[in-house]
Amino acid sequence: GQNIDQPTEMTATEGAIVQINCTYQTSGFNGLFWYQQHAGEAPTFLSYNVLDGLEEKGRFSSFLSRSKGYSYLLLKELQMKDSASYLCAVSSNTDKLIFGTGTRLQVFP
Amino acid sequence: EPEVTQTPSHQVTQMGQEVILRCVPISNHLYFYWYRQILGQKVEFLVSFYNNEISEKSEIFDDQFSVERPDGSNFTLKIRSTKLEDSAMYFCASTRGDRVNYGYTFGSGTRLTVV
Secondary structure: OOEEEOOOEEEEEOOOOEEEEEEEEOOOOOOEEEEEEOOOOOOEEEEEEOOOEEEEEOOEEEEEEOOOOEEEEEEOOOOHHHOEEEEEEEEOOOOOEEEOOOEEEEEEO | OOOOEEEOOEEEEOOOOOEEEEEEOOOOOOEEEEEEEOOOOOEEEEEEEEOOEEEEEOOOOOOOEEEEOOOOOOEEEEEOOOOHHHOEEEEEEEEOOOHHHHOOEEOOOEEEEEO
């Protein structure tokens, strides 16, 4: 079966660092995506990992370990506008995306 | 920055009616998708479309659903006879295949309410 797990909710303080974990079990693997979704809006692309290791993009970094079926999204210097849901999605052996339920992050002042 | 455009943003329809959701993907993209998200639940894949034909569809995408690319720009999702459980946000997405830099670009969605 296909399964993607991530925590349901997280809270953090403005200026802090937060790490959102994602574990996956899929029938194939063709890359892992992180998306940000504000309530009632479309998911917006944050990062893509297909090889093991860390990809850094400004305040956001994403890590992948294929052998462990594990990824994390790291958000630094948190801002209030970072309050959103963060979706982990895996592209299996076809090009469709399989999404996790999303992690709702609330940033407090 | 190029966008995927969806219309309408909201649609209310009576059970049993047909609805057509419209999408204009990014012009140089080649792969097109429909996803849906029932309120409070995860985003679910419906169908992928490439080279003028369906390349994959999920179990949700039954005979009541169809997709079409009637011209060079529009990509539509039709639900023939809507059910209450079809109420959801429907997202169109497209990609040109360059995942590293762009991933899949999603439209802003159509909120479909079946009453």
